[in-house]
Amino acid sequence: MLMTPDAWNLLAQAPAPTLPETVGLFDIMQKGGLLMWPIYMCSFIAMAVFFERIVYFHRTYLSVGEFLAGIKNLLKREQYREALERCDDGNGLPVALVVQTAIAHRHLPPDQLREIVREIGQLQVPRLEANLSILATIASITPLLGLLGTVYGMVETFIHISTSTAGALPVAEIASGVWMALVTTGAALALSIPSFVAYNYLVSRANSMIQDMERAGIETIHALLEPPARDIIQMPPQESTRIARNKPA
Numbered sequence: 142m143l144m145t146p147d148a149w150n151l152l153a154q155a156p157a158p159t160l161p162e163t164v165g166l167f168d169i170m171q172k173g174g175l176l177m178w179p180i181y182m183c184s185f186i187a188m189a190v191f192f193e194r195i196v197y198f199h200r201t202y203l204s205v206g207e208f209l210a211g212i213k214n215l216l217k218r219e220q221y222r223e224a225l226e227r228c229d230d231g232n233g234l235p236v237a238l239v240v241q242t243a244i245a246h247r248h249l250p251p252d253q254l255r256e257i258v259r260e261i262g263q264l265q266v267p268r269l270e271a272n273l274s275i276l277a278t279i280a281s282i283t284p285l286l287g288l289l290g291t292v293y294g295m296v297e298t299f300i301h302i303s304t305s306t307a308g309a310l311p312v313a314e315i316a317s318g319v320w321m322a323l324v325t326t327g328a329a330l331a332l333s334i335p336s337f338v339a340y341n342y343l344v345s346r347a348n349s350m351i352q353d354m355e356r357a358g359i360e361t362i363h364a365l366l367e368p369p370a371r372d373i374i375q376m377p378p379q380e381s382t383r384i385a386r387n388k389p390a
Contacts, residue, residue, distance in 0.1 A: 172317070173324035176289060176321075177324070180329055190273075194343050194346075197271075198343075198350070201235060205236055212227060212244075212364070215227070216364040216365060217367070221247070224244050229241070235262075238261065240357050240361045242258060243258050243362055258362060269351065277340050279332070279336050280336035280337040280340055287330060287333075290322060294318040294319060298318030298322075
């Protein structure tokens with residue numbers, strides 16, 4: 142269908158559509174309403190817990206294989222004081238504390254020694270898992286906060302619609318409730334997903350250190366129960382007498 146010259150003139154005289162103004166992230170967050178404040182608070186707490194645990198695991202890291210190799214060499218030579226001093230150099234690290242406890246109670250029977258080492262290892266577990274429950278709680282409740290914001294935004298929208306006396310409700314009043322619903326849901330999911338990932342990562346780090354403590358306790362007990370190595374191996378008297386008799390003149 143061809144347009145007439147008058148139609149082209151009317152189209153040319155029509156005002157150009159106005160482009161929407163750029164909306165920044167801060168402006169979008171403000172449209173989330175009061176429920177954004179608990180989401181903000183949860184985000185700050187989650188970041189604080191994550192970085193605190195990262196620093197703690199970095200400070201308590203210990204090369205278990207190298208550490209145990211040096212300890213076992215000292216125990217084979219019955220150099221218990223040197224082994225305890227090397228454990229003291231660990232500054233109270235969980236693995237070093239388990240090894241130190243085993244060496245300090247080396248005179249006990251094997252069953253009691255294993256029980257003491259197991260107990261000291263269990264006492265270190267709460268230190269490794271400290272504050273992880275806070276991160277798990279944040280990862281669980283933030284989607285519920287987003288859902289609450291969605292419900293609250295929809296309720297506010299329908300309240301505006303039901304109380305409107307005019308025939309048509311302004312779009313801005315409808316958009317405010319929709320903004321609240323979308324922004325709170327998006328912010329809650331943006332916080333919940335990384336919080337859940339961070340929680341699983343920190344749990345894996347804690348489990349790895351617990352396994353290192355168990356390995357350290359088992360290997361230290363085995364080294365303590367083994368007979369010490371002697372630098373000079375003496376020949377039994379009967380064997381030396383037999384060799385002397387068979388020696389040619």
